Amino acid sequence: METALKESYIQKVNRYMGLQREDARISKSYLFVAFVALLLGGILGLLQGLNRAGMLELPYWLNYYQVLTAHGVLLVLVLTAFFTIGYFYAGLSHTLGGLLPKVRKMAWIGFSLKIVGFVFAVIPILLNQASVLYTFYPPMAASPYFYIGLVLIVLGVWMCAFGAFINVAHWRKNNRGQNLPIFSFFATGVFVLLFFGSIPVAIEVFMIIPWAFGWVETINVMLSRTLFWAFGHTLVNIWYLTAVSAWYVIVPKVIGGRRFSDTLTRIVVILLVVMNIPGGFHHQIVDPGISQEVKFLHVFMSLSIAFPSLMTAYAMFSVFERTGRKQGGKGLLGWYKKLPWGDVRFLAPMIAMIAFIVGGAGGIVQSTNQLNQVVHNTMWIVGHFHITVGTSVILTFFGITYWLVPYISNRTLTPKINRLGVIQTFIWTVGMLFMAGSMHYVGLLGAPRRTSYTTYGESATAMGWDPFMILIAIGGVLLIVGVLLQVYAVFHLMFRAPKGKTEFPIAEREEHDTYTPYWTERWGNWIVIMLLLIAMGYVIPIVDFTINAPPGSPPIKTW
Amino acid sequence: MKQSLIGLLLFIVLSLPPVVTLLESIMIIHMHMQMPLLVIAGALFGRYFQIHFPHFWEKWNGNGIPGITLFVIIAVYWSIPRTMDDALTYPSVEVFKFMSLFLLAGVPLYDSWKRLNVTLKNSVFILFTILFLSMGWLYLNVTQQLCNNYLLIDQITLGWGSAAMGVCIAIYLLYTTFTDPSQYE
Numbered sequence: 179m180e181t182a183l184k185e186s187y188i189q190k191v192n193r194y195m196g197l198q199r200e201d202a203r204i205s206k207s208y209l210f211v212a213f214v215a216l217l218l219g220g221i222l223g224l225l226q227g228l229n230r231a232g233m234l235e236l237p238y239w240l241n242y243y244q245v246l247t248a249h250g251v252l253l254v255l256v257l258t259a260f261f262t263i264g265y266f267y268a269g270l271s272h273t274l275g276g277l278l279p280k281v282r283k284m285a286w287i288g289f290s291l292k293i294v295g296f297v298f299a300v301i302p303i304l305l306n307q308a309s310v311l312y313t314f315y316p317p318m319a320a321s322p323y324f325y326i327g328l329v330l331i332v333l334g335v336w337m338c339a340f341g342a343f344i345n346v347a348h349w350r351k352n353n354r355g356q357n358l359p360i361f362s363f364f365a366t367g368v369f370v371l372l373f374f375g376s377i378p379v380a381i382e383v384f385m386i387i388p389w390a391f392g393w394v395e396t397i398n399v400m401l402s403r404t405l406f407w408a409f410g411h412t413l414v415n416i417w418y419l420t421a422v423s424a425w426y427v428i429v430p431k432v433i434g435g436r437r438f439s440d441t442l443t444r445i446v447v448i449l450l451v452v453m454n455i456p457g458g459f460h461h462q463i464v465d466p467g468i469s470q471e472v473k474f475l476h477v478f479m480s481l482s483i484a485f486p487s488l489m490t491a492y493a494m495f496s497v498f499e500r501t502g503r504k505q506g507g508k509g510l511l512g513w514y515k516k517l518p519w520g521d522v523r524f525l526a527p528m529i530a531m532i533a534f535i536v537g538g539a540g541g542i543v544q545s546t547n548q549l550n551q552v553v554h555n556t557m558w559i560v561g562h563f564h565i566t567v568g569t570s571v572i573l574t575f576f577g578i579t580y581w582l583v584p585y586i587s588n589r590t591l592t593p594k595i596n597r598l599g600v601i602q603t604f605i606w607t608v609g610m611l612f613m614a615g616s617m618h619y620v621g622l623l624g625a626p627r628r629t630s631y632t633t634y635g636e637s638a639t640a641m642g643w644d645p646f647m648i649l650i651a652i653g654g655v656l657l658i659v660g661v662l663l664q665v666y667a668v669f670h671l672m673f674r675a676p677k678g679k680t681e682f683p684i685a686e687r688e689e690h691d692t693y694t695p696y697w698t699e700r701w702g703n704w705i706v707i708m709l710l711l712i713a714m715g716y717v718i719p720i721v722d723f724t725i726n727a728p729p730g731s732p733p734i735k736t737w
Numbered sequence: 738m739k740q741s742l743i744g745l746l747l748f749i750v751l752s753l754p755p756v757v758t759l760l761e762s763i764m765i766i767h768m769h770m771q772m773p774l775l776v777i778a779g780a781l782f783g784r785y786f787q788i789h790f791p792h793f794w795e796k797w798n799g800n801g802i803p804g805i806t807l808f809v810i811i812a813v814y815w816s817i818p819r820t821m822d823d824a825l826t827y828p829s830v831e832v833f834k835f836m837s838l839f840l841l842a843g844v845p846l847y848d849s850w851k852r853l854n855v856t857l858k859n860s861v862f863i864l865f866t867i868l869f870l871s872m873g874w875l876y877l878n879v880t881q882q883l884c885n886n887y888l889l890i891d892q893i894t895l896g897w898g899s900a901a902m903g904v905c906i907a908i909y910l911l912y913t914t915f916t917d918p919s920q921y922e
């Protein structure tokens with residue numbers, strides 16, 4: 179009792195004092211790593227773009243697939259994971275009155291595990307012994323140490339997930355009957371997905387390690403692909419949910435408005451968490467071994483994610499319109515002029531949302547079997563995820579940095595850096611329009627993804643791709659300028675910008691918002707429903723793959 | 738009213754011939770998706786009966802036990818392999834399956850659930866945990882084909898699926914037993 183009292187007293191003090199130095203250090207370290215990864219990954223991306231346009235031949239000691247593996251791992255594993263954890267830990271600390279000392283320790287252990295794991299994974303990549311791309315599909319086999327690194331990264335993520343759960347449970351015990359602050363509600367959803375989503379990949383990696391060491395001879399290829407995508411797809415939705423958290427909670431505050439309905443927001447989070455993991459099958463639409471009927475049923479699972487997404491689109495535009503009108507916007511569309519377009523904290527996520535409309539439409543195309551046959555494994559797919567993760571998610575993250583980094587560094591966003599951010603957003607948008615736009619188009623013309631420059635013996639078809647590949651390279655050059663500006667902005671805000679207080683912008687509820695029912699808080703129930711859906715989604719193919727398993731494949735080094 | 742309309746609509750969609758063919762082509766989808774969806778449709782539609790015949794329910798289902806008993810009987814009946822086979826073979830049995838799951842399982846479930854006390858609710862969960870786990874055990878261990886209409890692999894899949902559902906309900910029961918909501922709420 180006494181310790182509880184003391185703790186809540188400390189928490190109260192901390193709340194008045196604003197941020198906690200020690201918690202901020204955690205987020206700062208995570209964001210630091212994230213943006214170093216952006217810088218390195220971006221440079222590698224440029225090399226790829228130039229290579230595919232036939233403008234750059236990589237030196238003999240640097241293999242295209244090695245570069246592509248590093249680009250994928252740095253940008254979709256390191257950048258996103260470190261950003262997500264740094265961002266949500268800052269928000270947990272802010273909205274729950276500080277992290278518990280135990281949780282702080284867990285976050286640091288998680289950080290070290292991830293860094294050590296990353297070093298384990300990177301060394302074989304640098305030695306060209308793990309050019310298996312970030313999806314590491316068997317039967318391609320990397321050095322076993324690459325997979326051991328992945329295990330450590332997963333363990334690090336679990337540490338952070340459990341840290342978050344402990345902090346949330348602690349808050350709820352001290353604030354009985356209250357709804358979790360909305361930001362922490364999003365964080366809970368994300369960490370639930372991170373934990374359950376990384377279980378399948380952990381199982382996969384434990385299948386791979388003995389095989390990569392040569393202790394077992396063969397591996398079940400289809401099973402490992404399926405386990406990979408149960409994770410990979412969830413990871414995608416973790417980024418998405420992270421971006422969505424900023425759209426619902428932060429952006430309304432930045433534009434001087436209020437949040438959309440609290441209950442509906444929480445329902446969107448719950449739906450995205452519960453329905454997520456079985457969605458992984460849409461990455462296997464042309465894989466063998468899954469019957470047409472099962473694939474057809476899974477289309478519904480995939481498209482059901484469109485429902486909370488449409489709700490989100492509606493919610494955002496309703497918030498924008500309401501806020502714009504309150505500030506005097508007139509007429510059918512006059513409100514949009516009232517939005518703070520010159521504020522990078524709004525502009526970047528706004529463009530991200532617009533990009534998501536395009537990305538979502540592309541996603542629906544790819545979920546359709548017949549259309550998937552046209553675009554599968556072409557550059558279209560590369561265009562698709564540079565629009566979704568490379569624009570929608572990343573631009574939201576960029577927009578977040580302009581207040582989050584000063585907040586955790588006790589500094590302020592200067593008008594100069596804001597202007598830099600606006601220019602950066604503009605460059606990124608144009609760069610991606612060039613790059614992702616041409617990628618989509620050249621994909622329709624048949625250009626394959628994950629293939630270094632080749633003319634296929636001067637084939638006319640392949641030569642026809644070249645103009646678009648050059649556009650891709652031009653986009654890549656713009657993007658690398660964007661990367662440099664963004665990385666500069668982050669490090670400037672972290673170490674150089676003028677000292678001062680920056681607010682953690684969390685929007686208030688709407689004045690007449692309805693009461694939020696407490697059942698939204700019962701995460702145990704949501705998790706059980708989620709497990710049921712996972713069981714139903716996976717049981718048919720997995721039983722089929724294991725009972726009717728082919729002999730399996732020995733490890734193969736294709737590079 | 739909207740709720741009962743959604744239930745009716747769901748029932749109609751589930752009765753469309755292509756939907757029926759698709760869902761019944763896979764054994765586990767037949768048992769663990771089509772049938773529960775019919776029950777859910779019935780439960781949504783149950784609102785209609787509650788509004789229009791409140792006295793009937795008050796009189797016959799005051800403590801929820803008759804309704805839940807009916808639900809359990811119907812649910813258990815349709816988990817017998819033979820009955821599934823018959824539904825695929827005889828159109829009349831198929832019609833009975835649709836109507837019974839919709840009207841005799843879904844509708845009473847909706848009316849009864851709120852009337853049951855915690856012990857009874859948990860008993861229902863325990864019953865289904867045992868049912869699903871034993872079905873899982875049965876289907877995983879029987880080496881003969883139990884249905885004319887489905888292969889052995891379908892049966893094994895159904896076994897794993899049922900076992901997994903049993904485990905999920907067990908997790909739920911453990912979760913409600915070992916967490917104390919009064920600490921949080």
Ligand code: HEM
Nearest residue numbers: 220223224226227250253311312568627628629654657658
């Ligand atoms: C400077 C900016 C960037 C450039 C120039 C760039 C360029 C490229 C190119 C040319 C490819 C490869 C195509 C192929 O051969 O299949 C690629 C792949 C990829 N990019 Fe980027 N990209 C950039 C930024 C990003 C960002 C910000 C992300 C995600 C956050 C990202 C994620 C990926 C992924 C996941 C792949 C696929 C790797 C694989 O197929 O294994 N990229 N990128």
Ligand SMILES: [Cu+2]
Nearest residue numbers: 411414457458
């Ligand atoms: Cu996906």
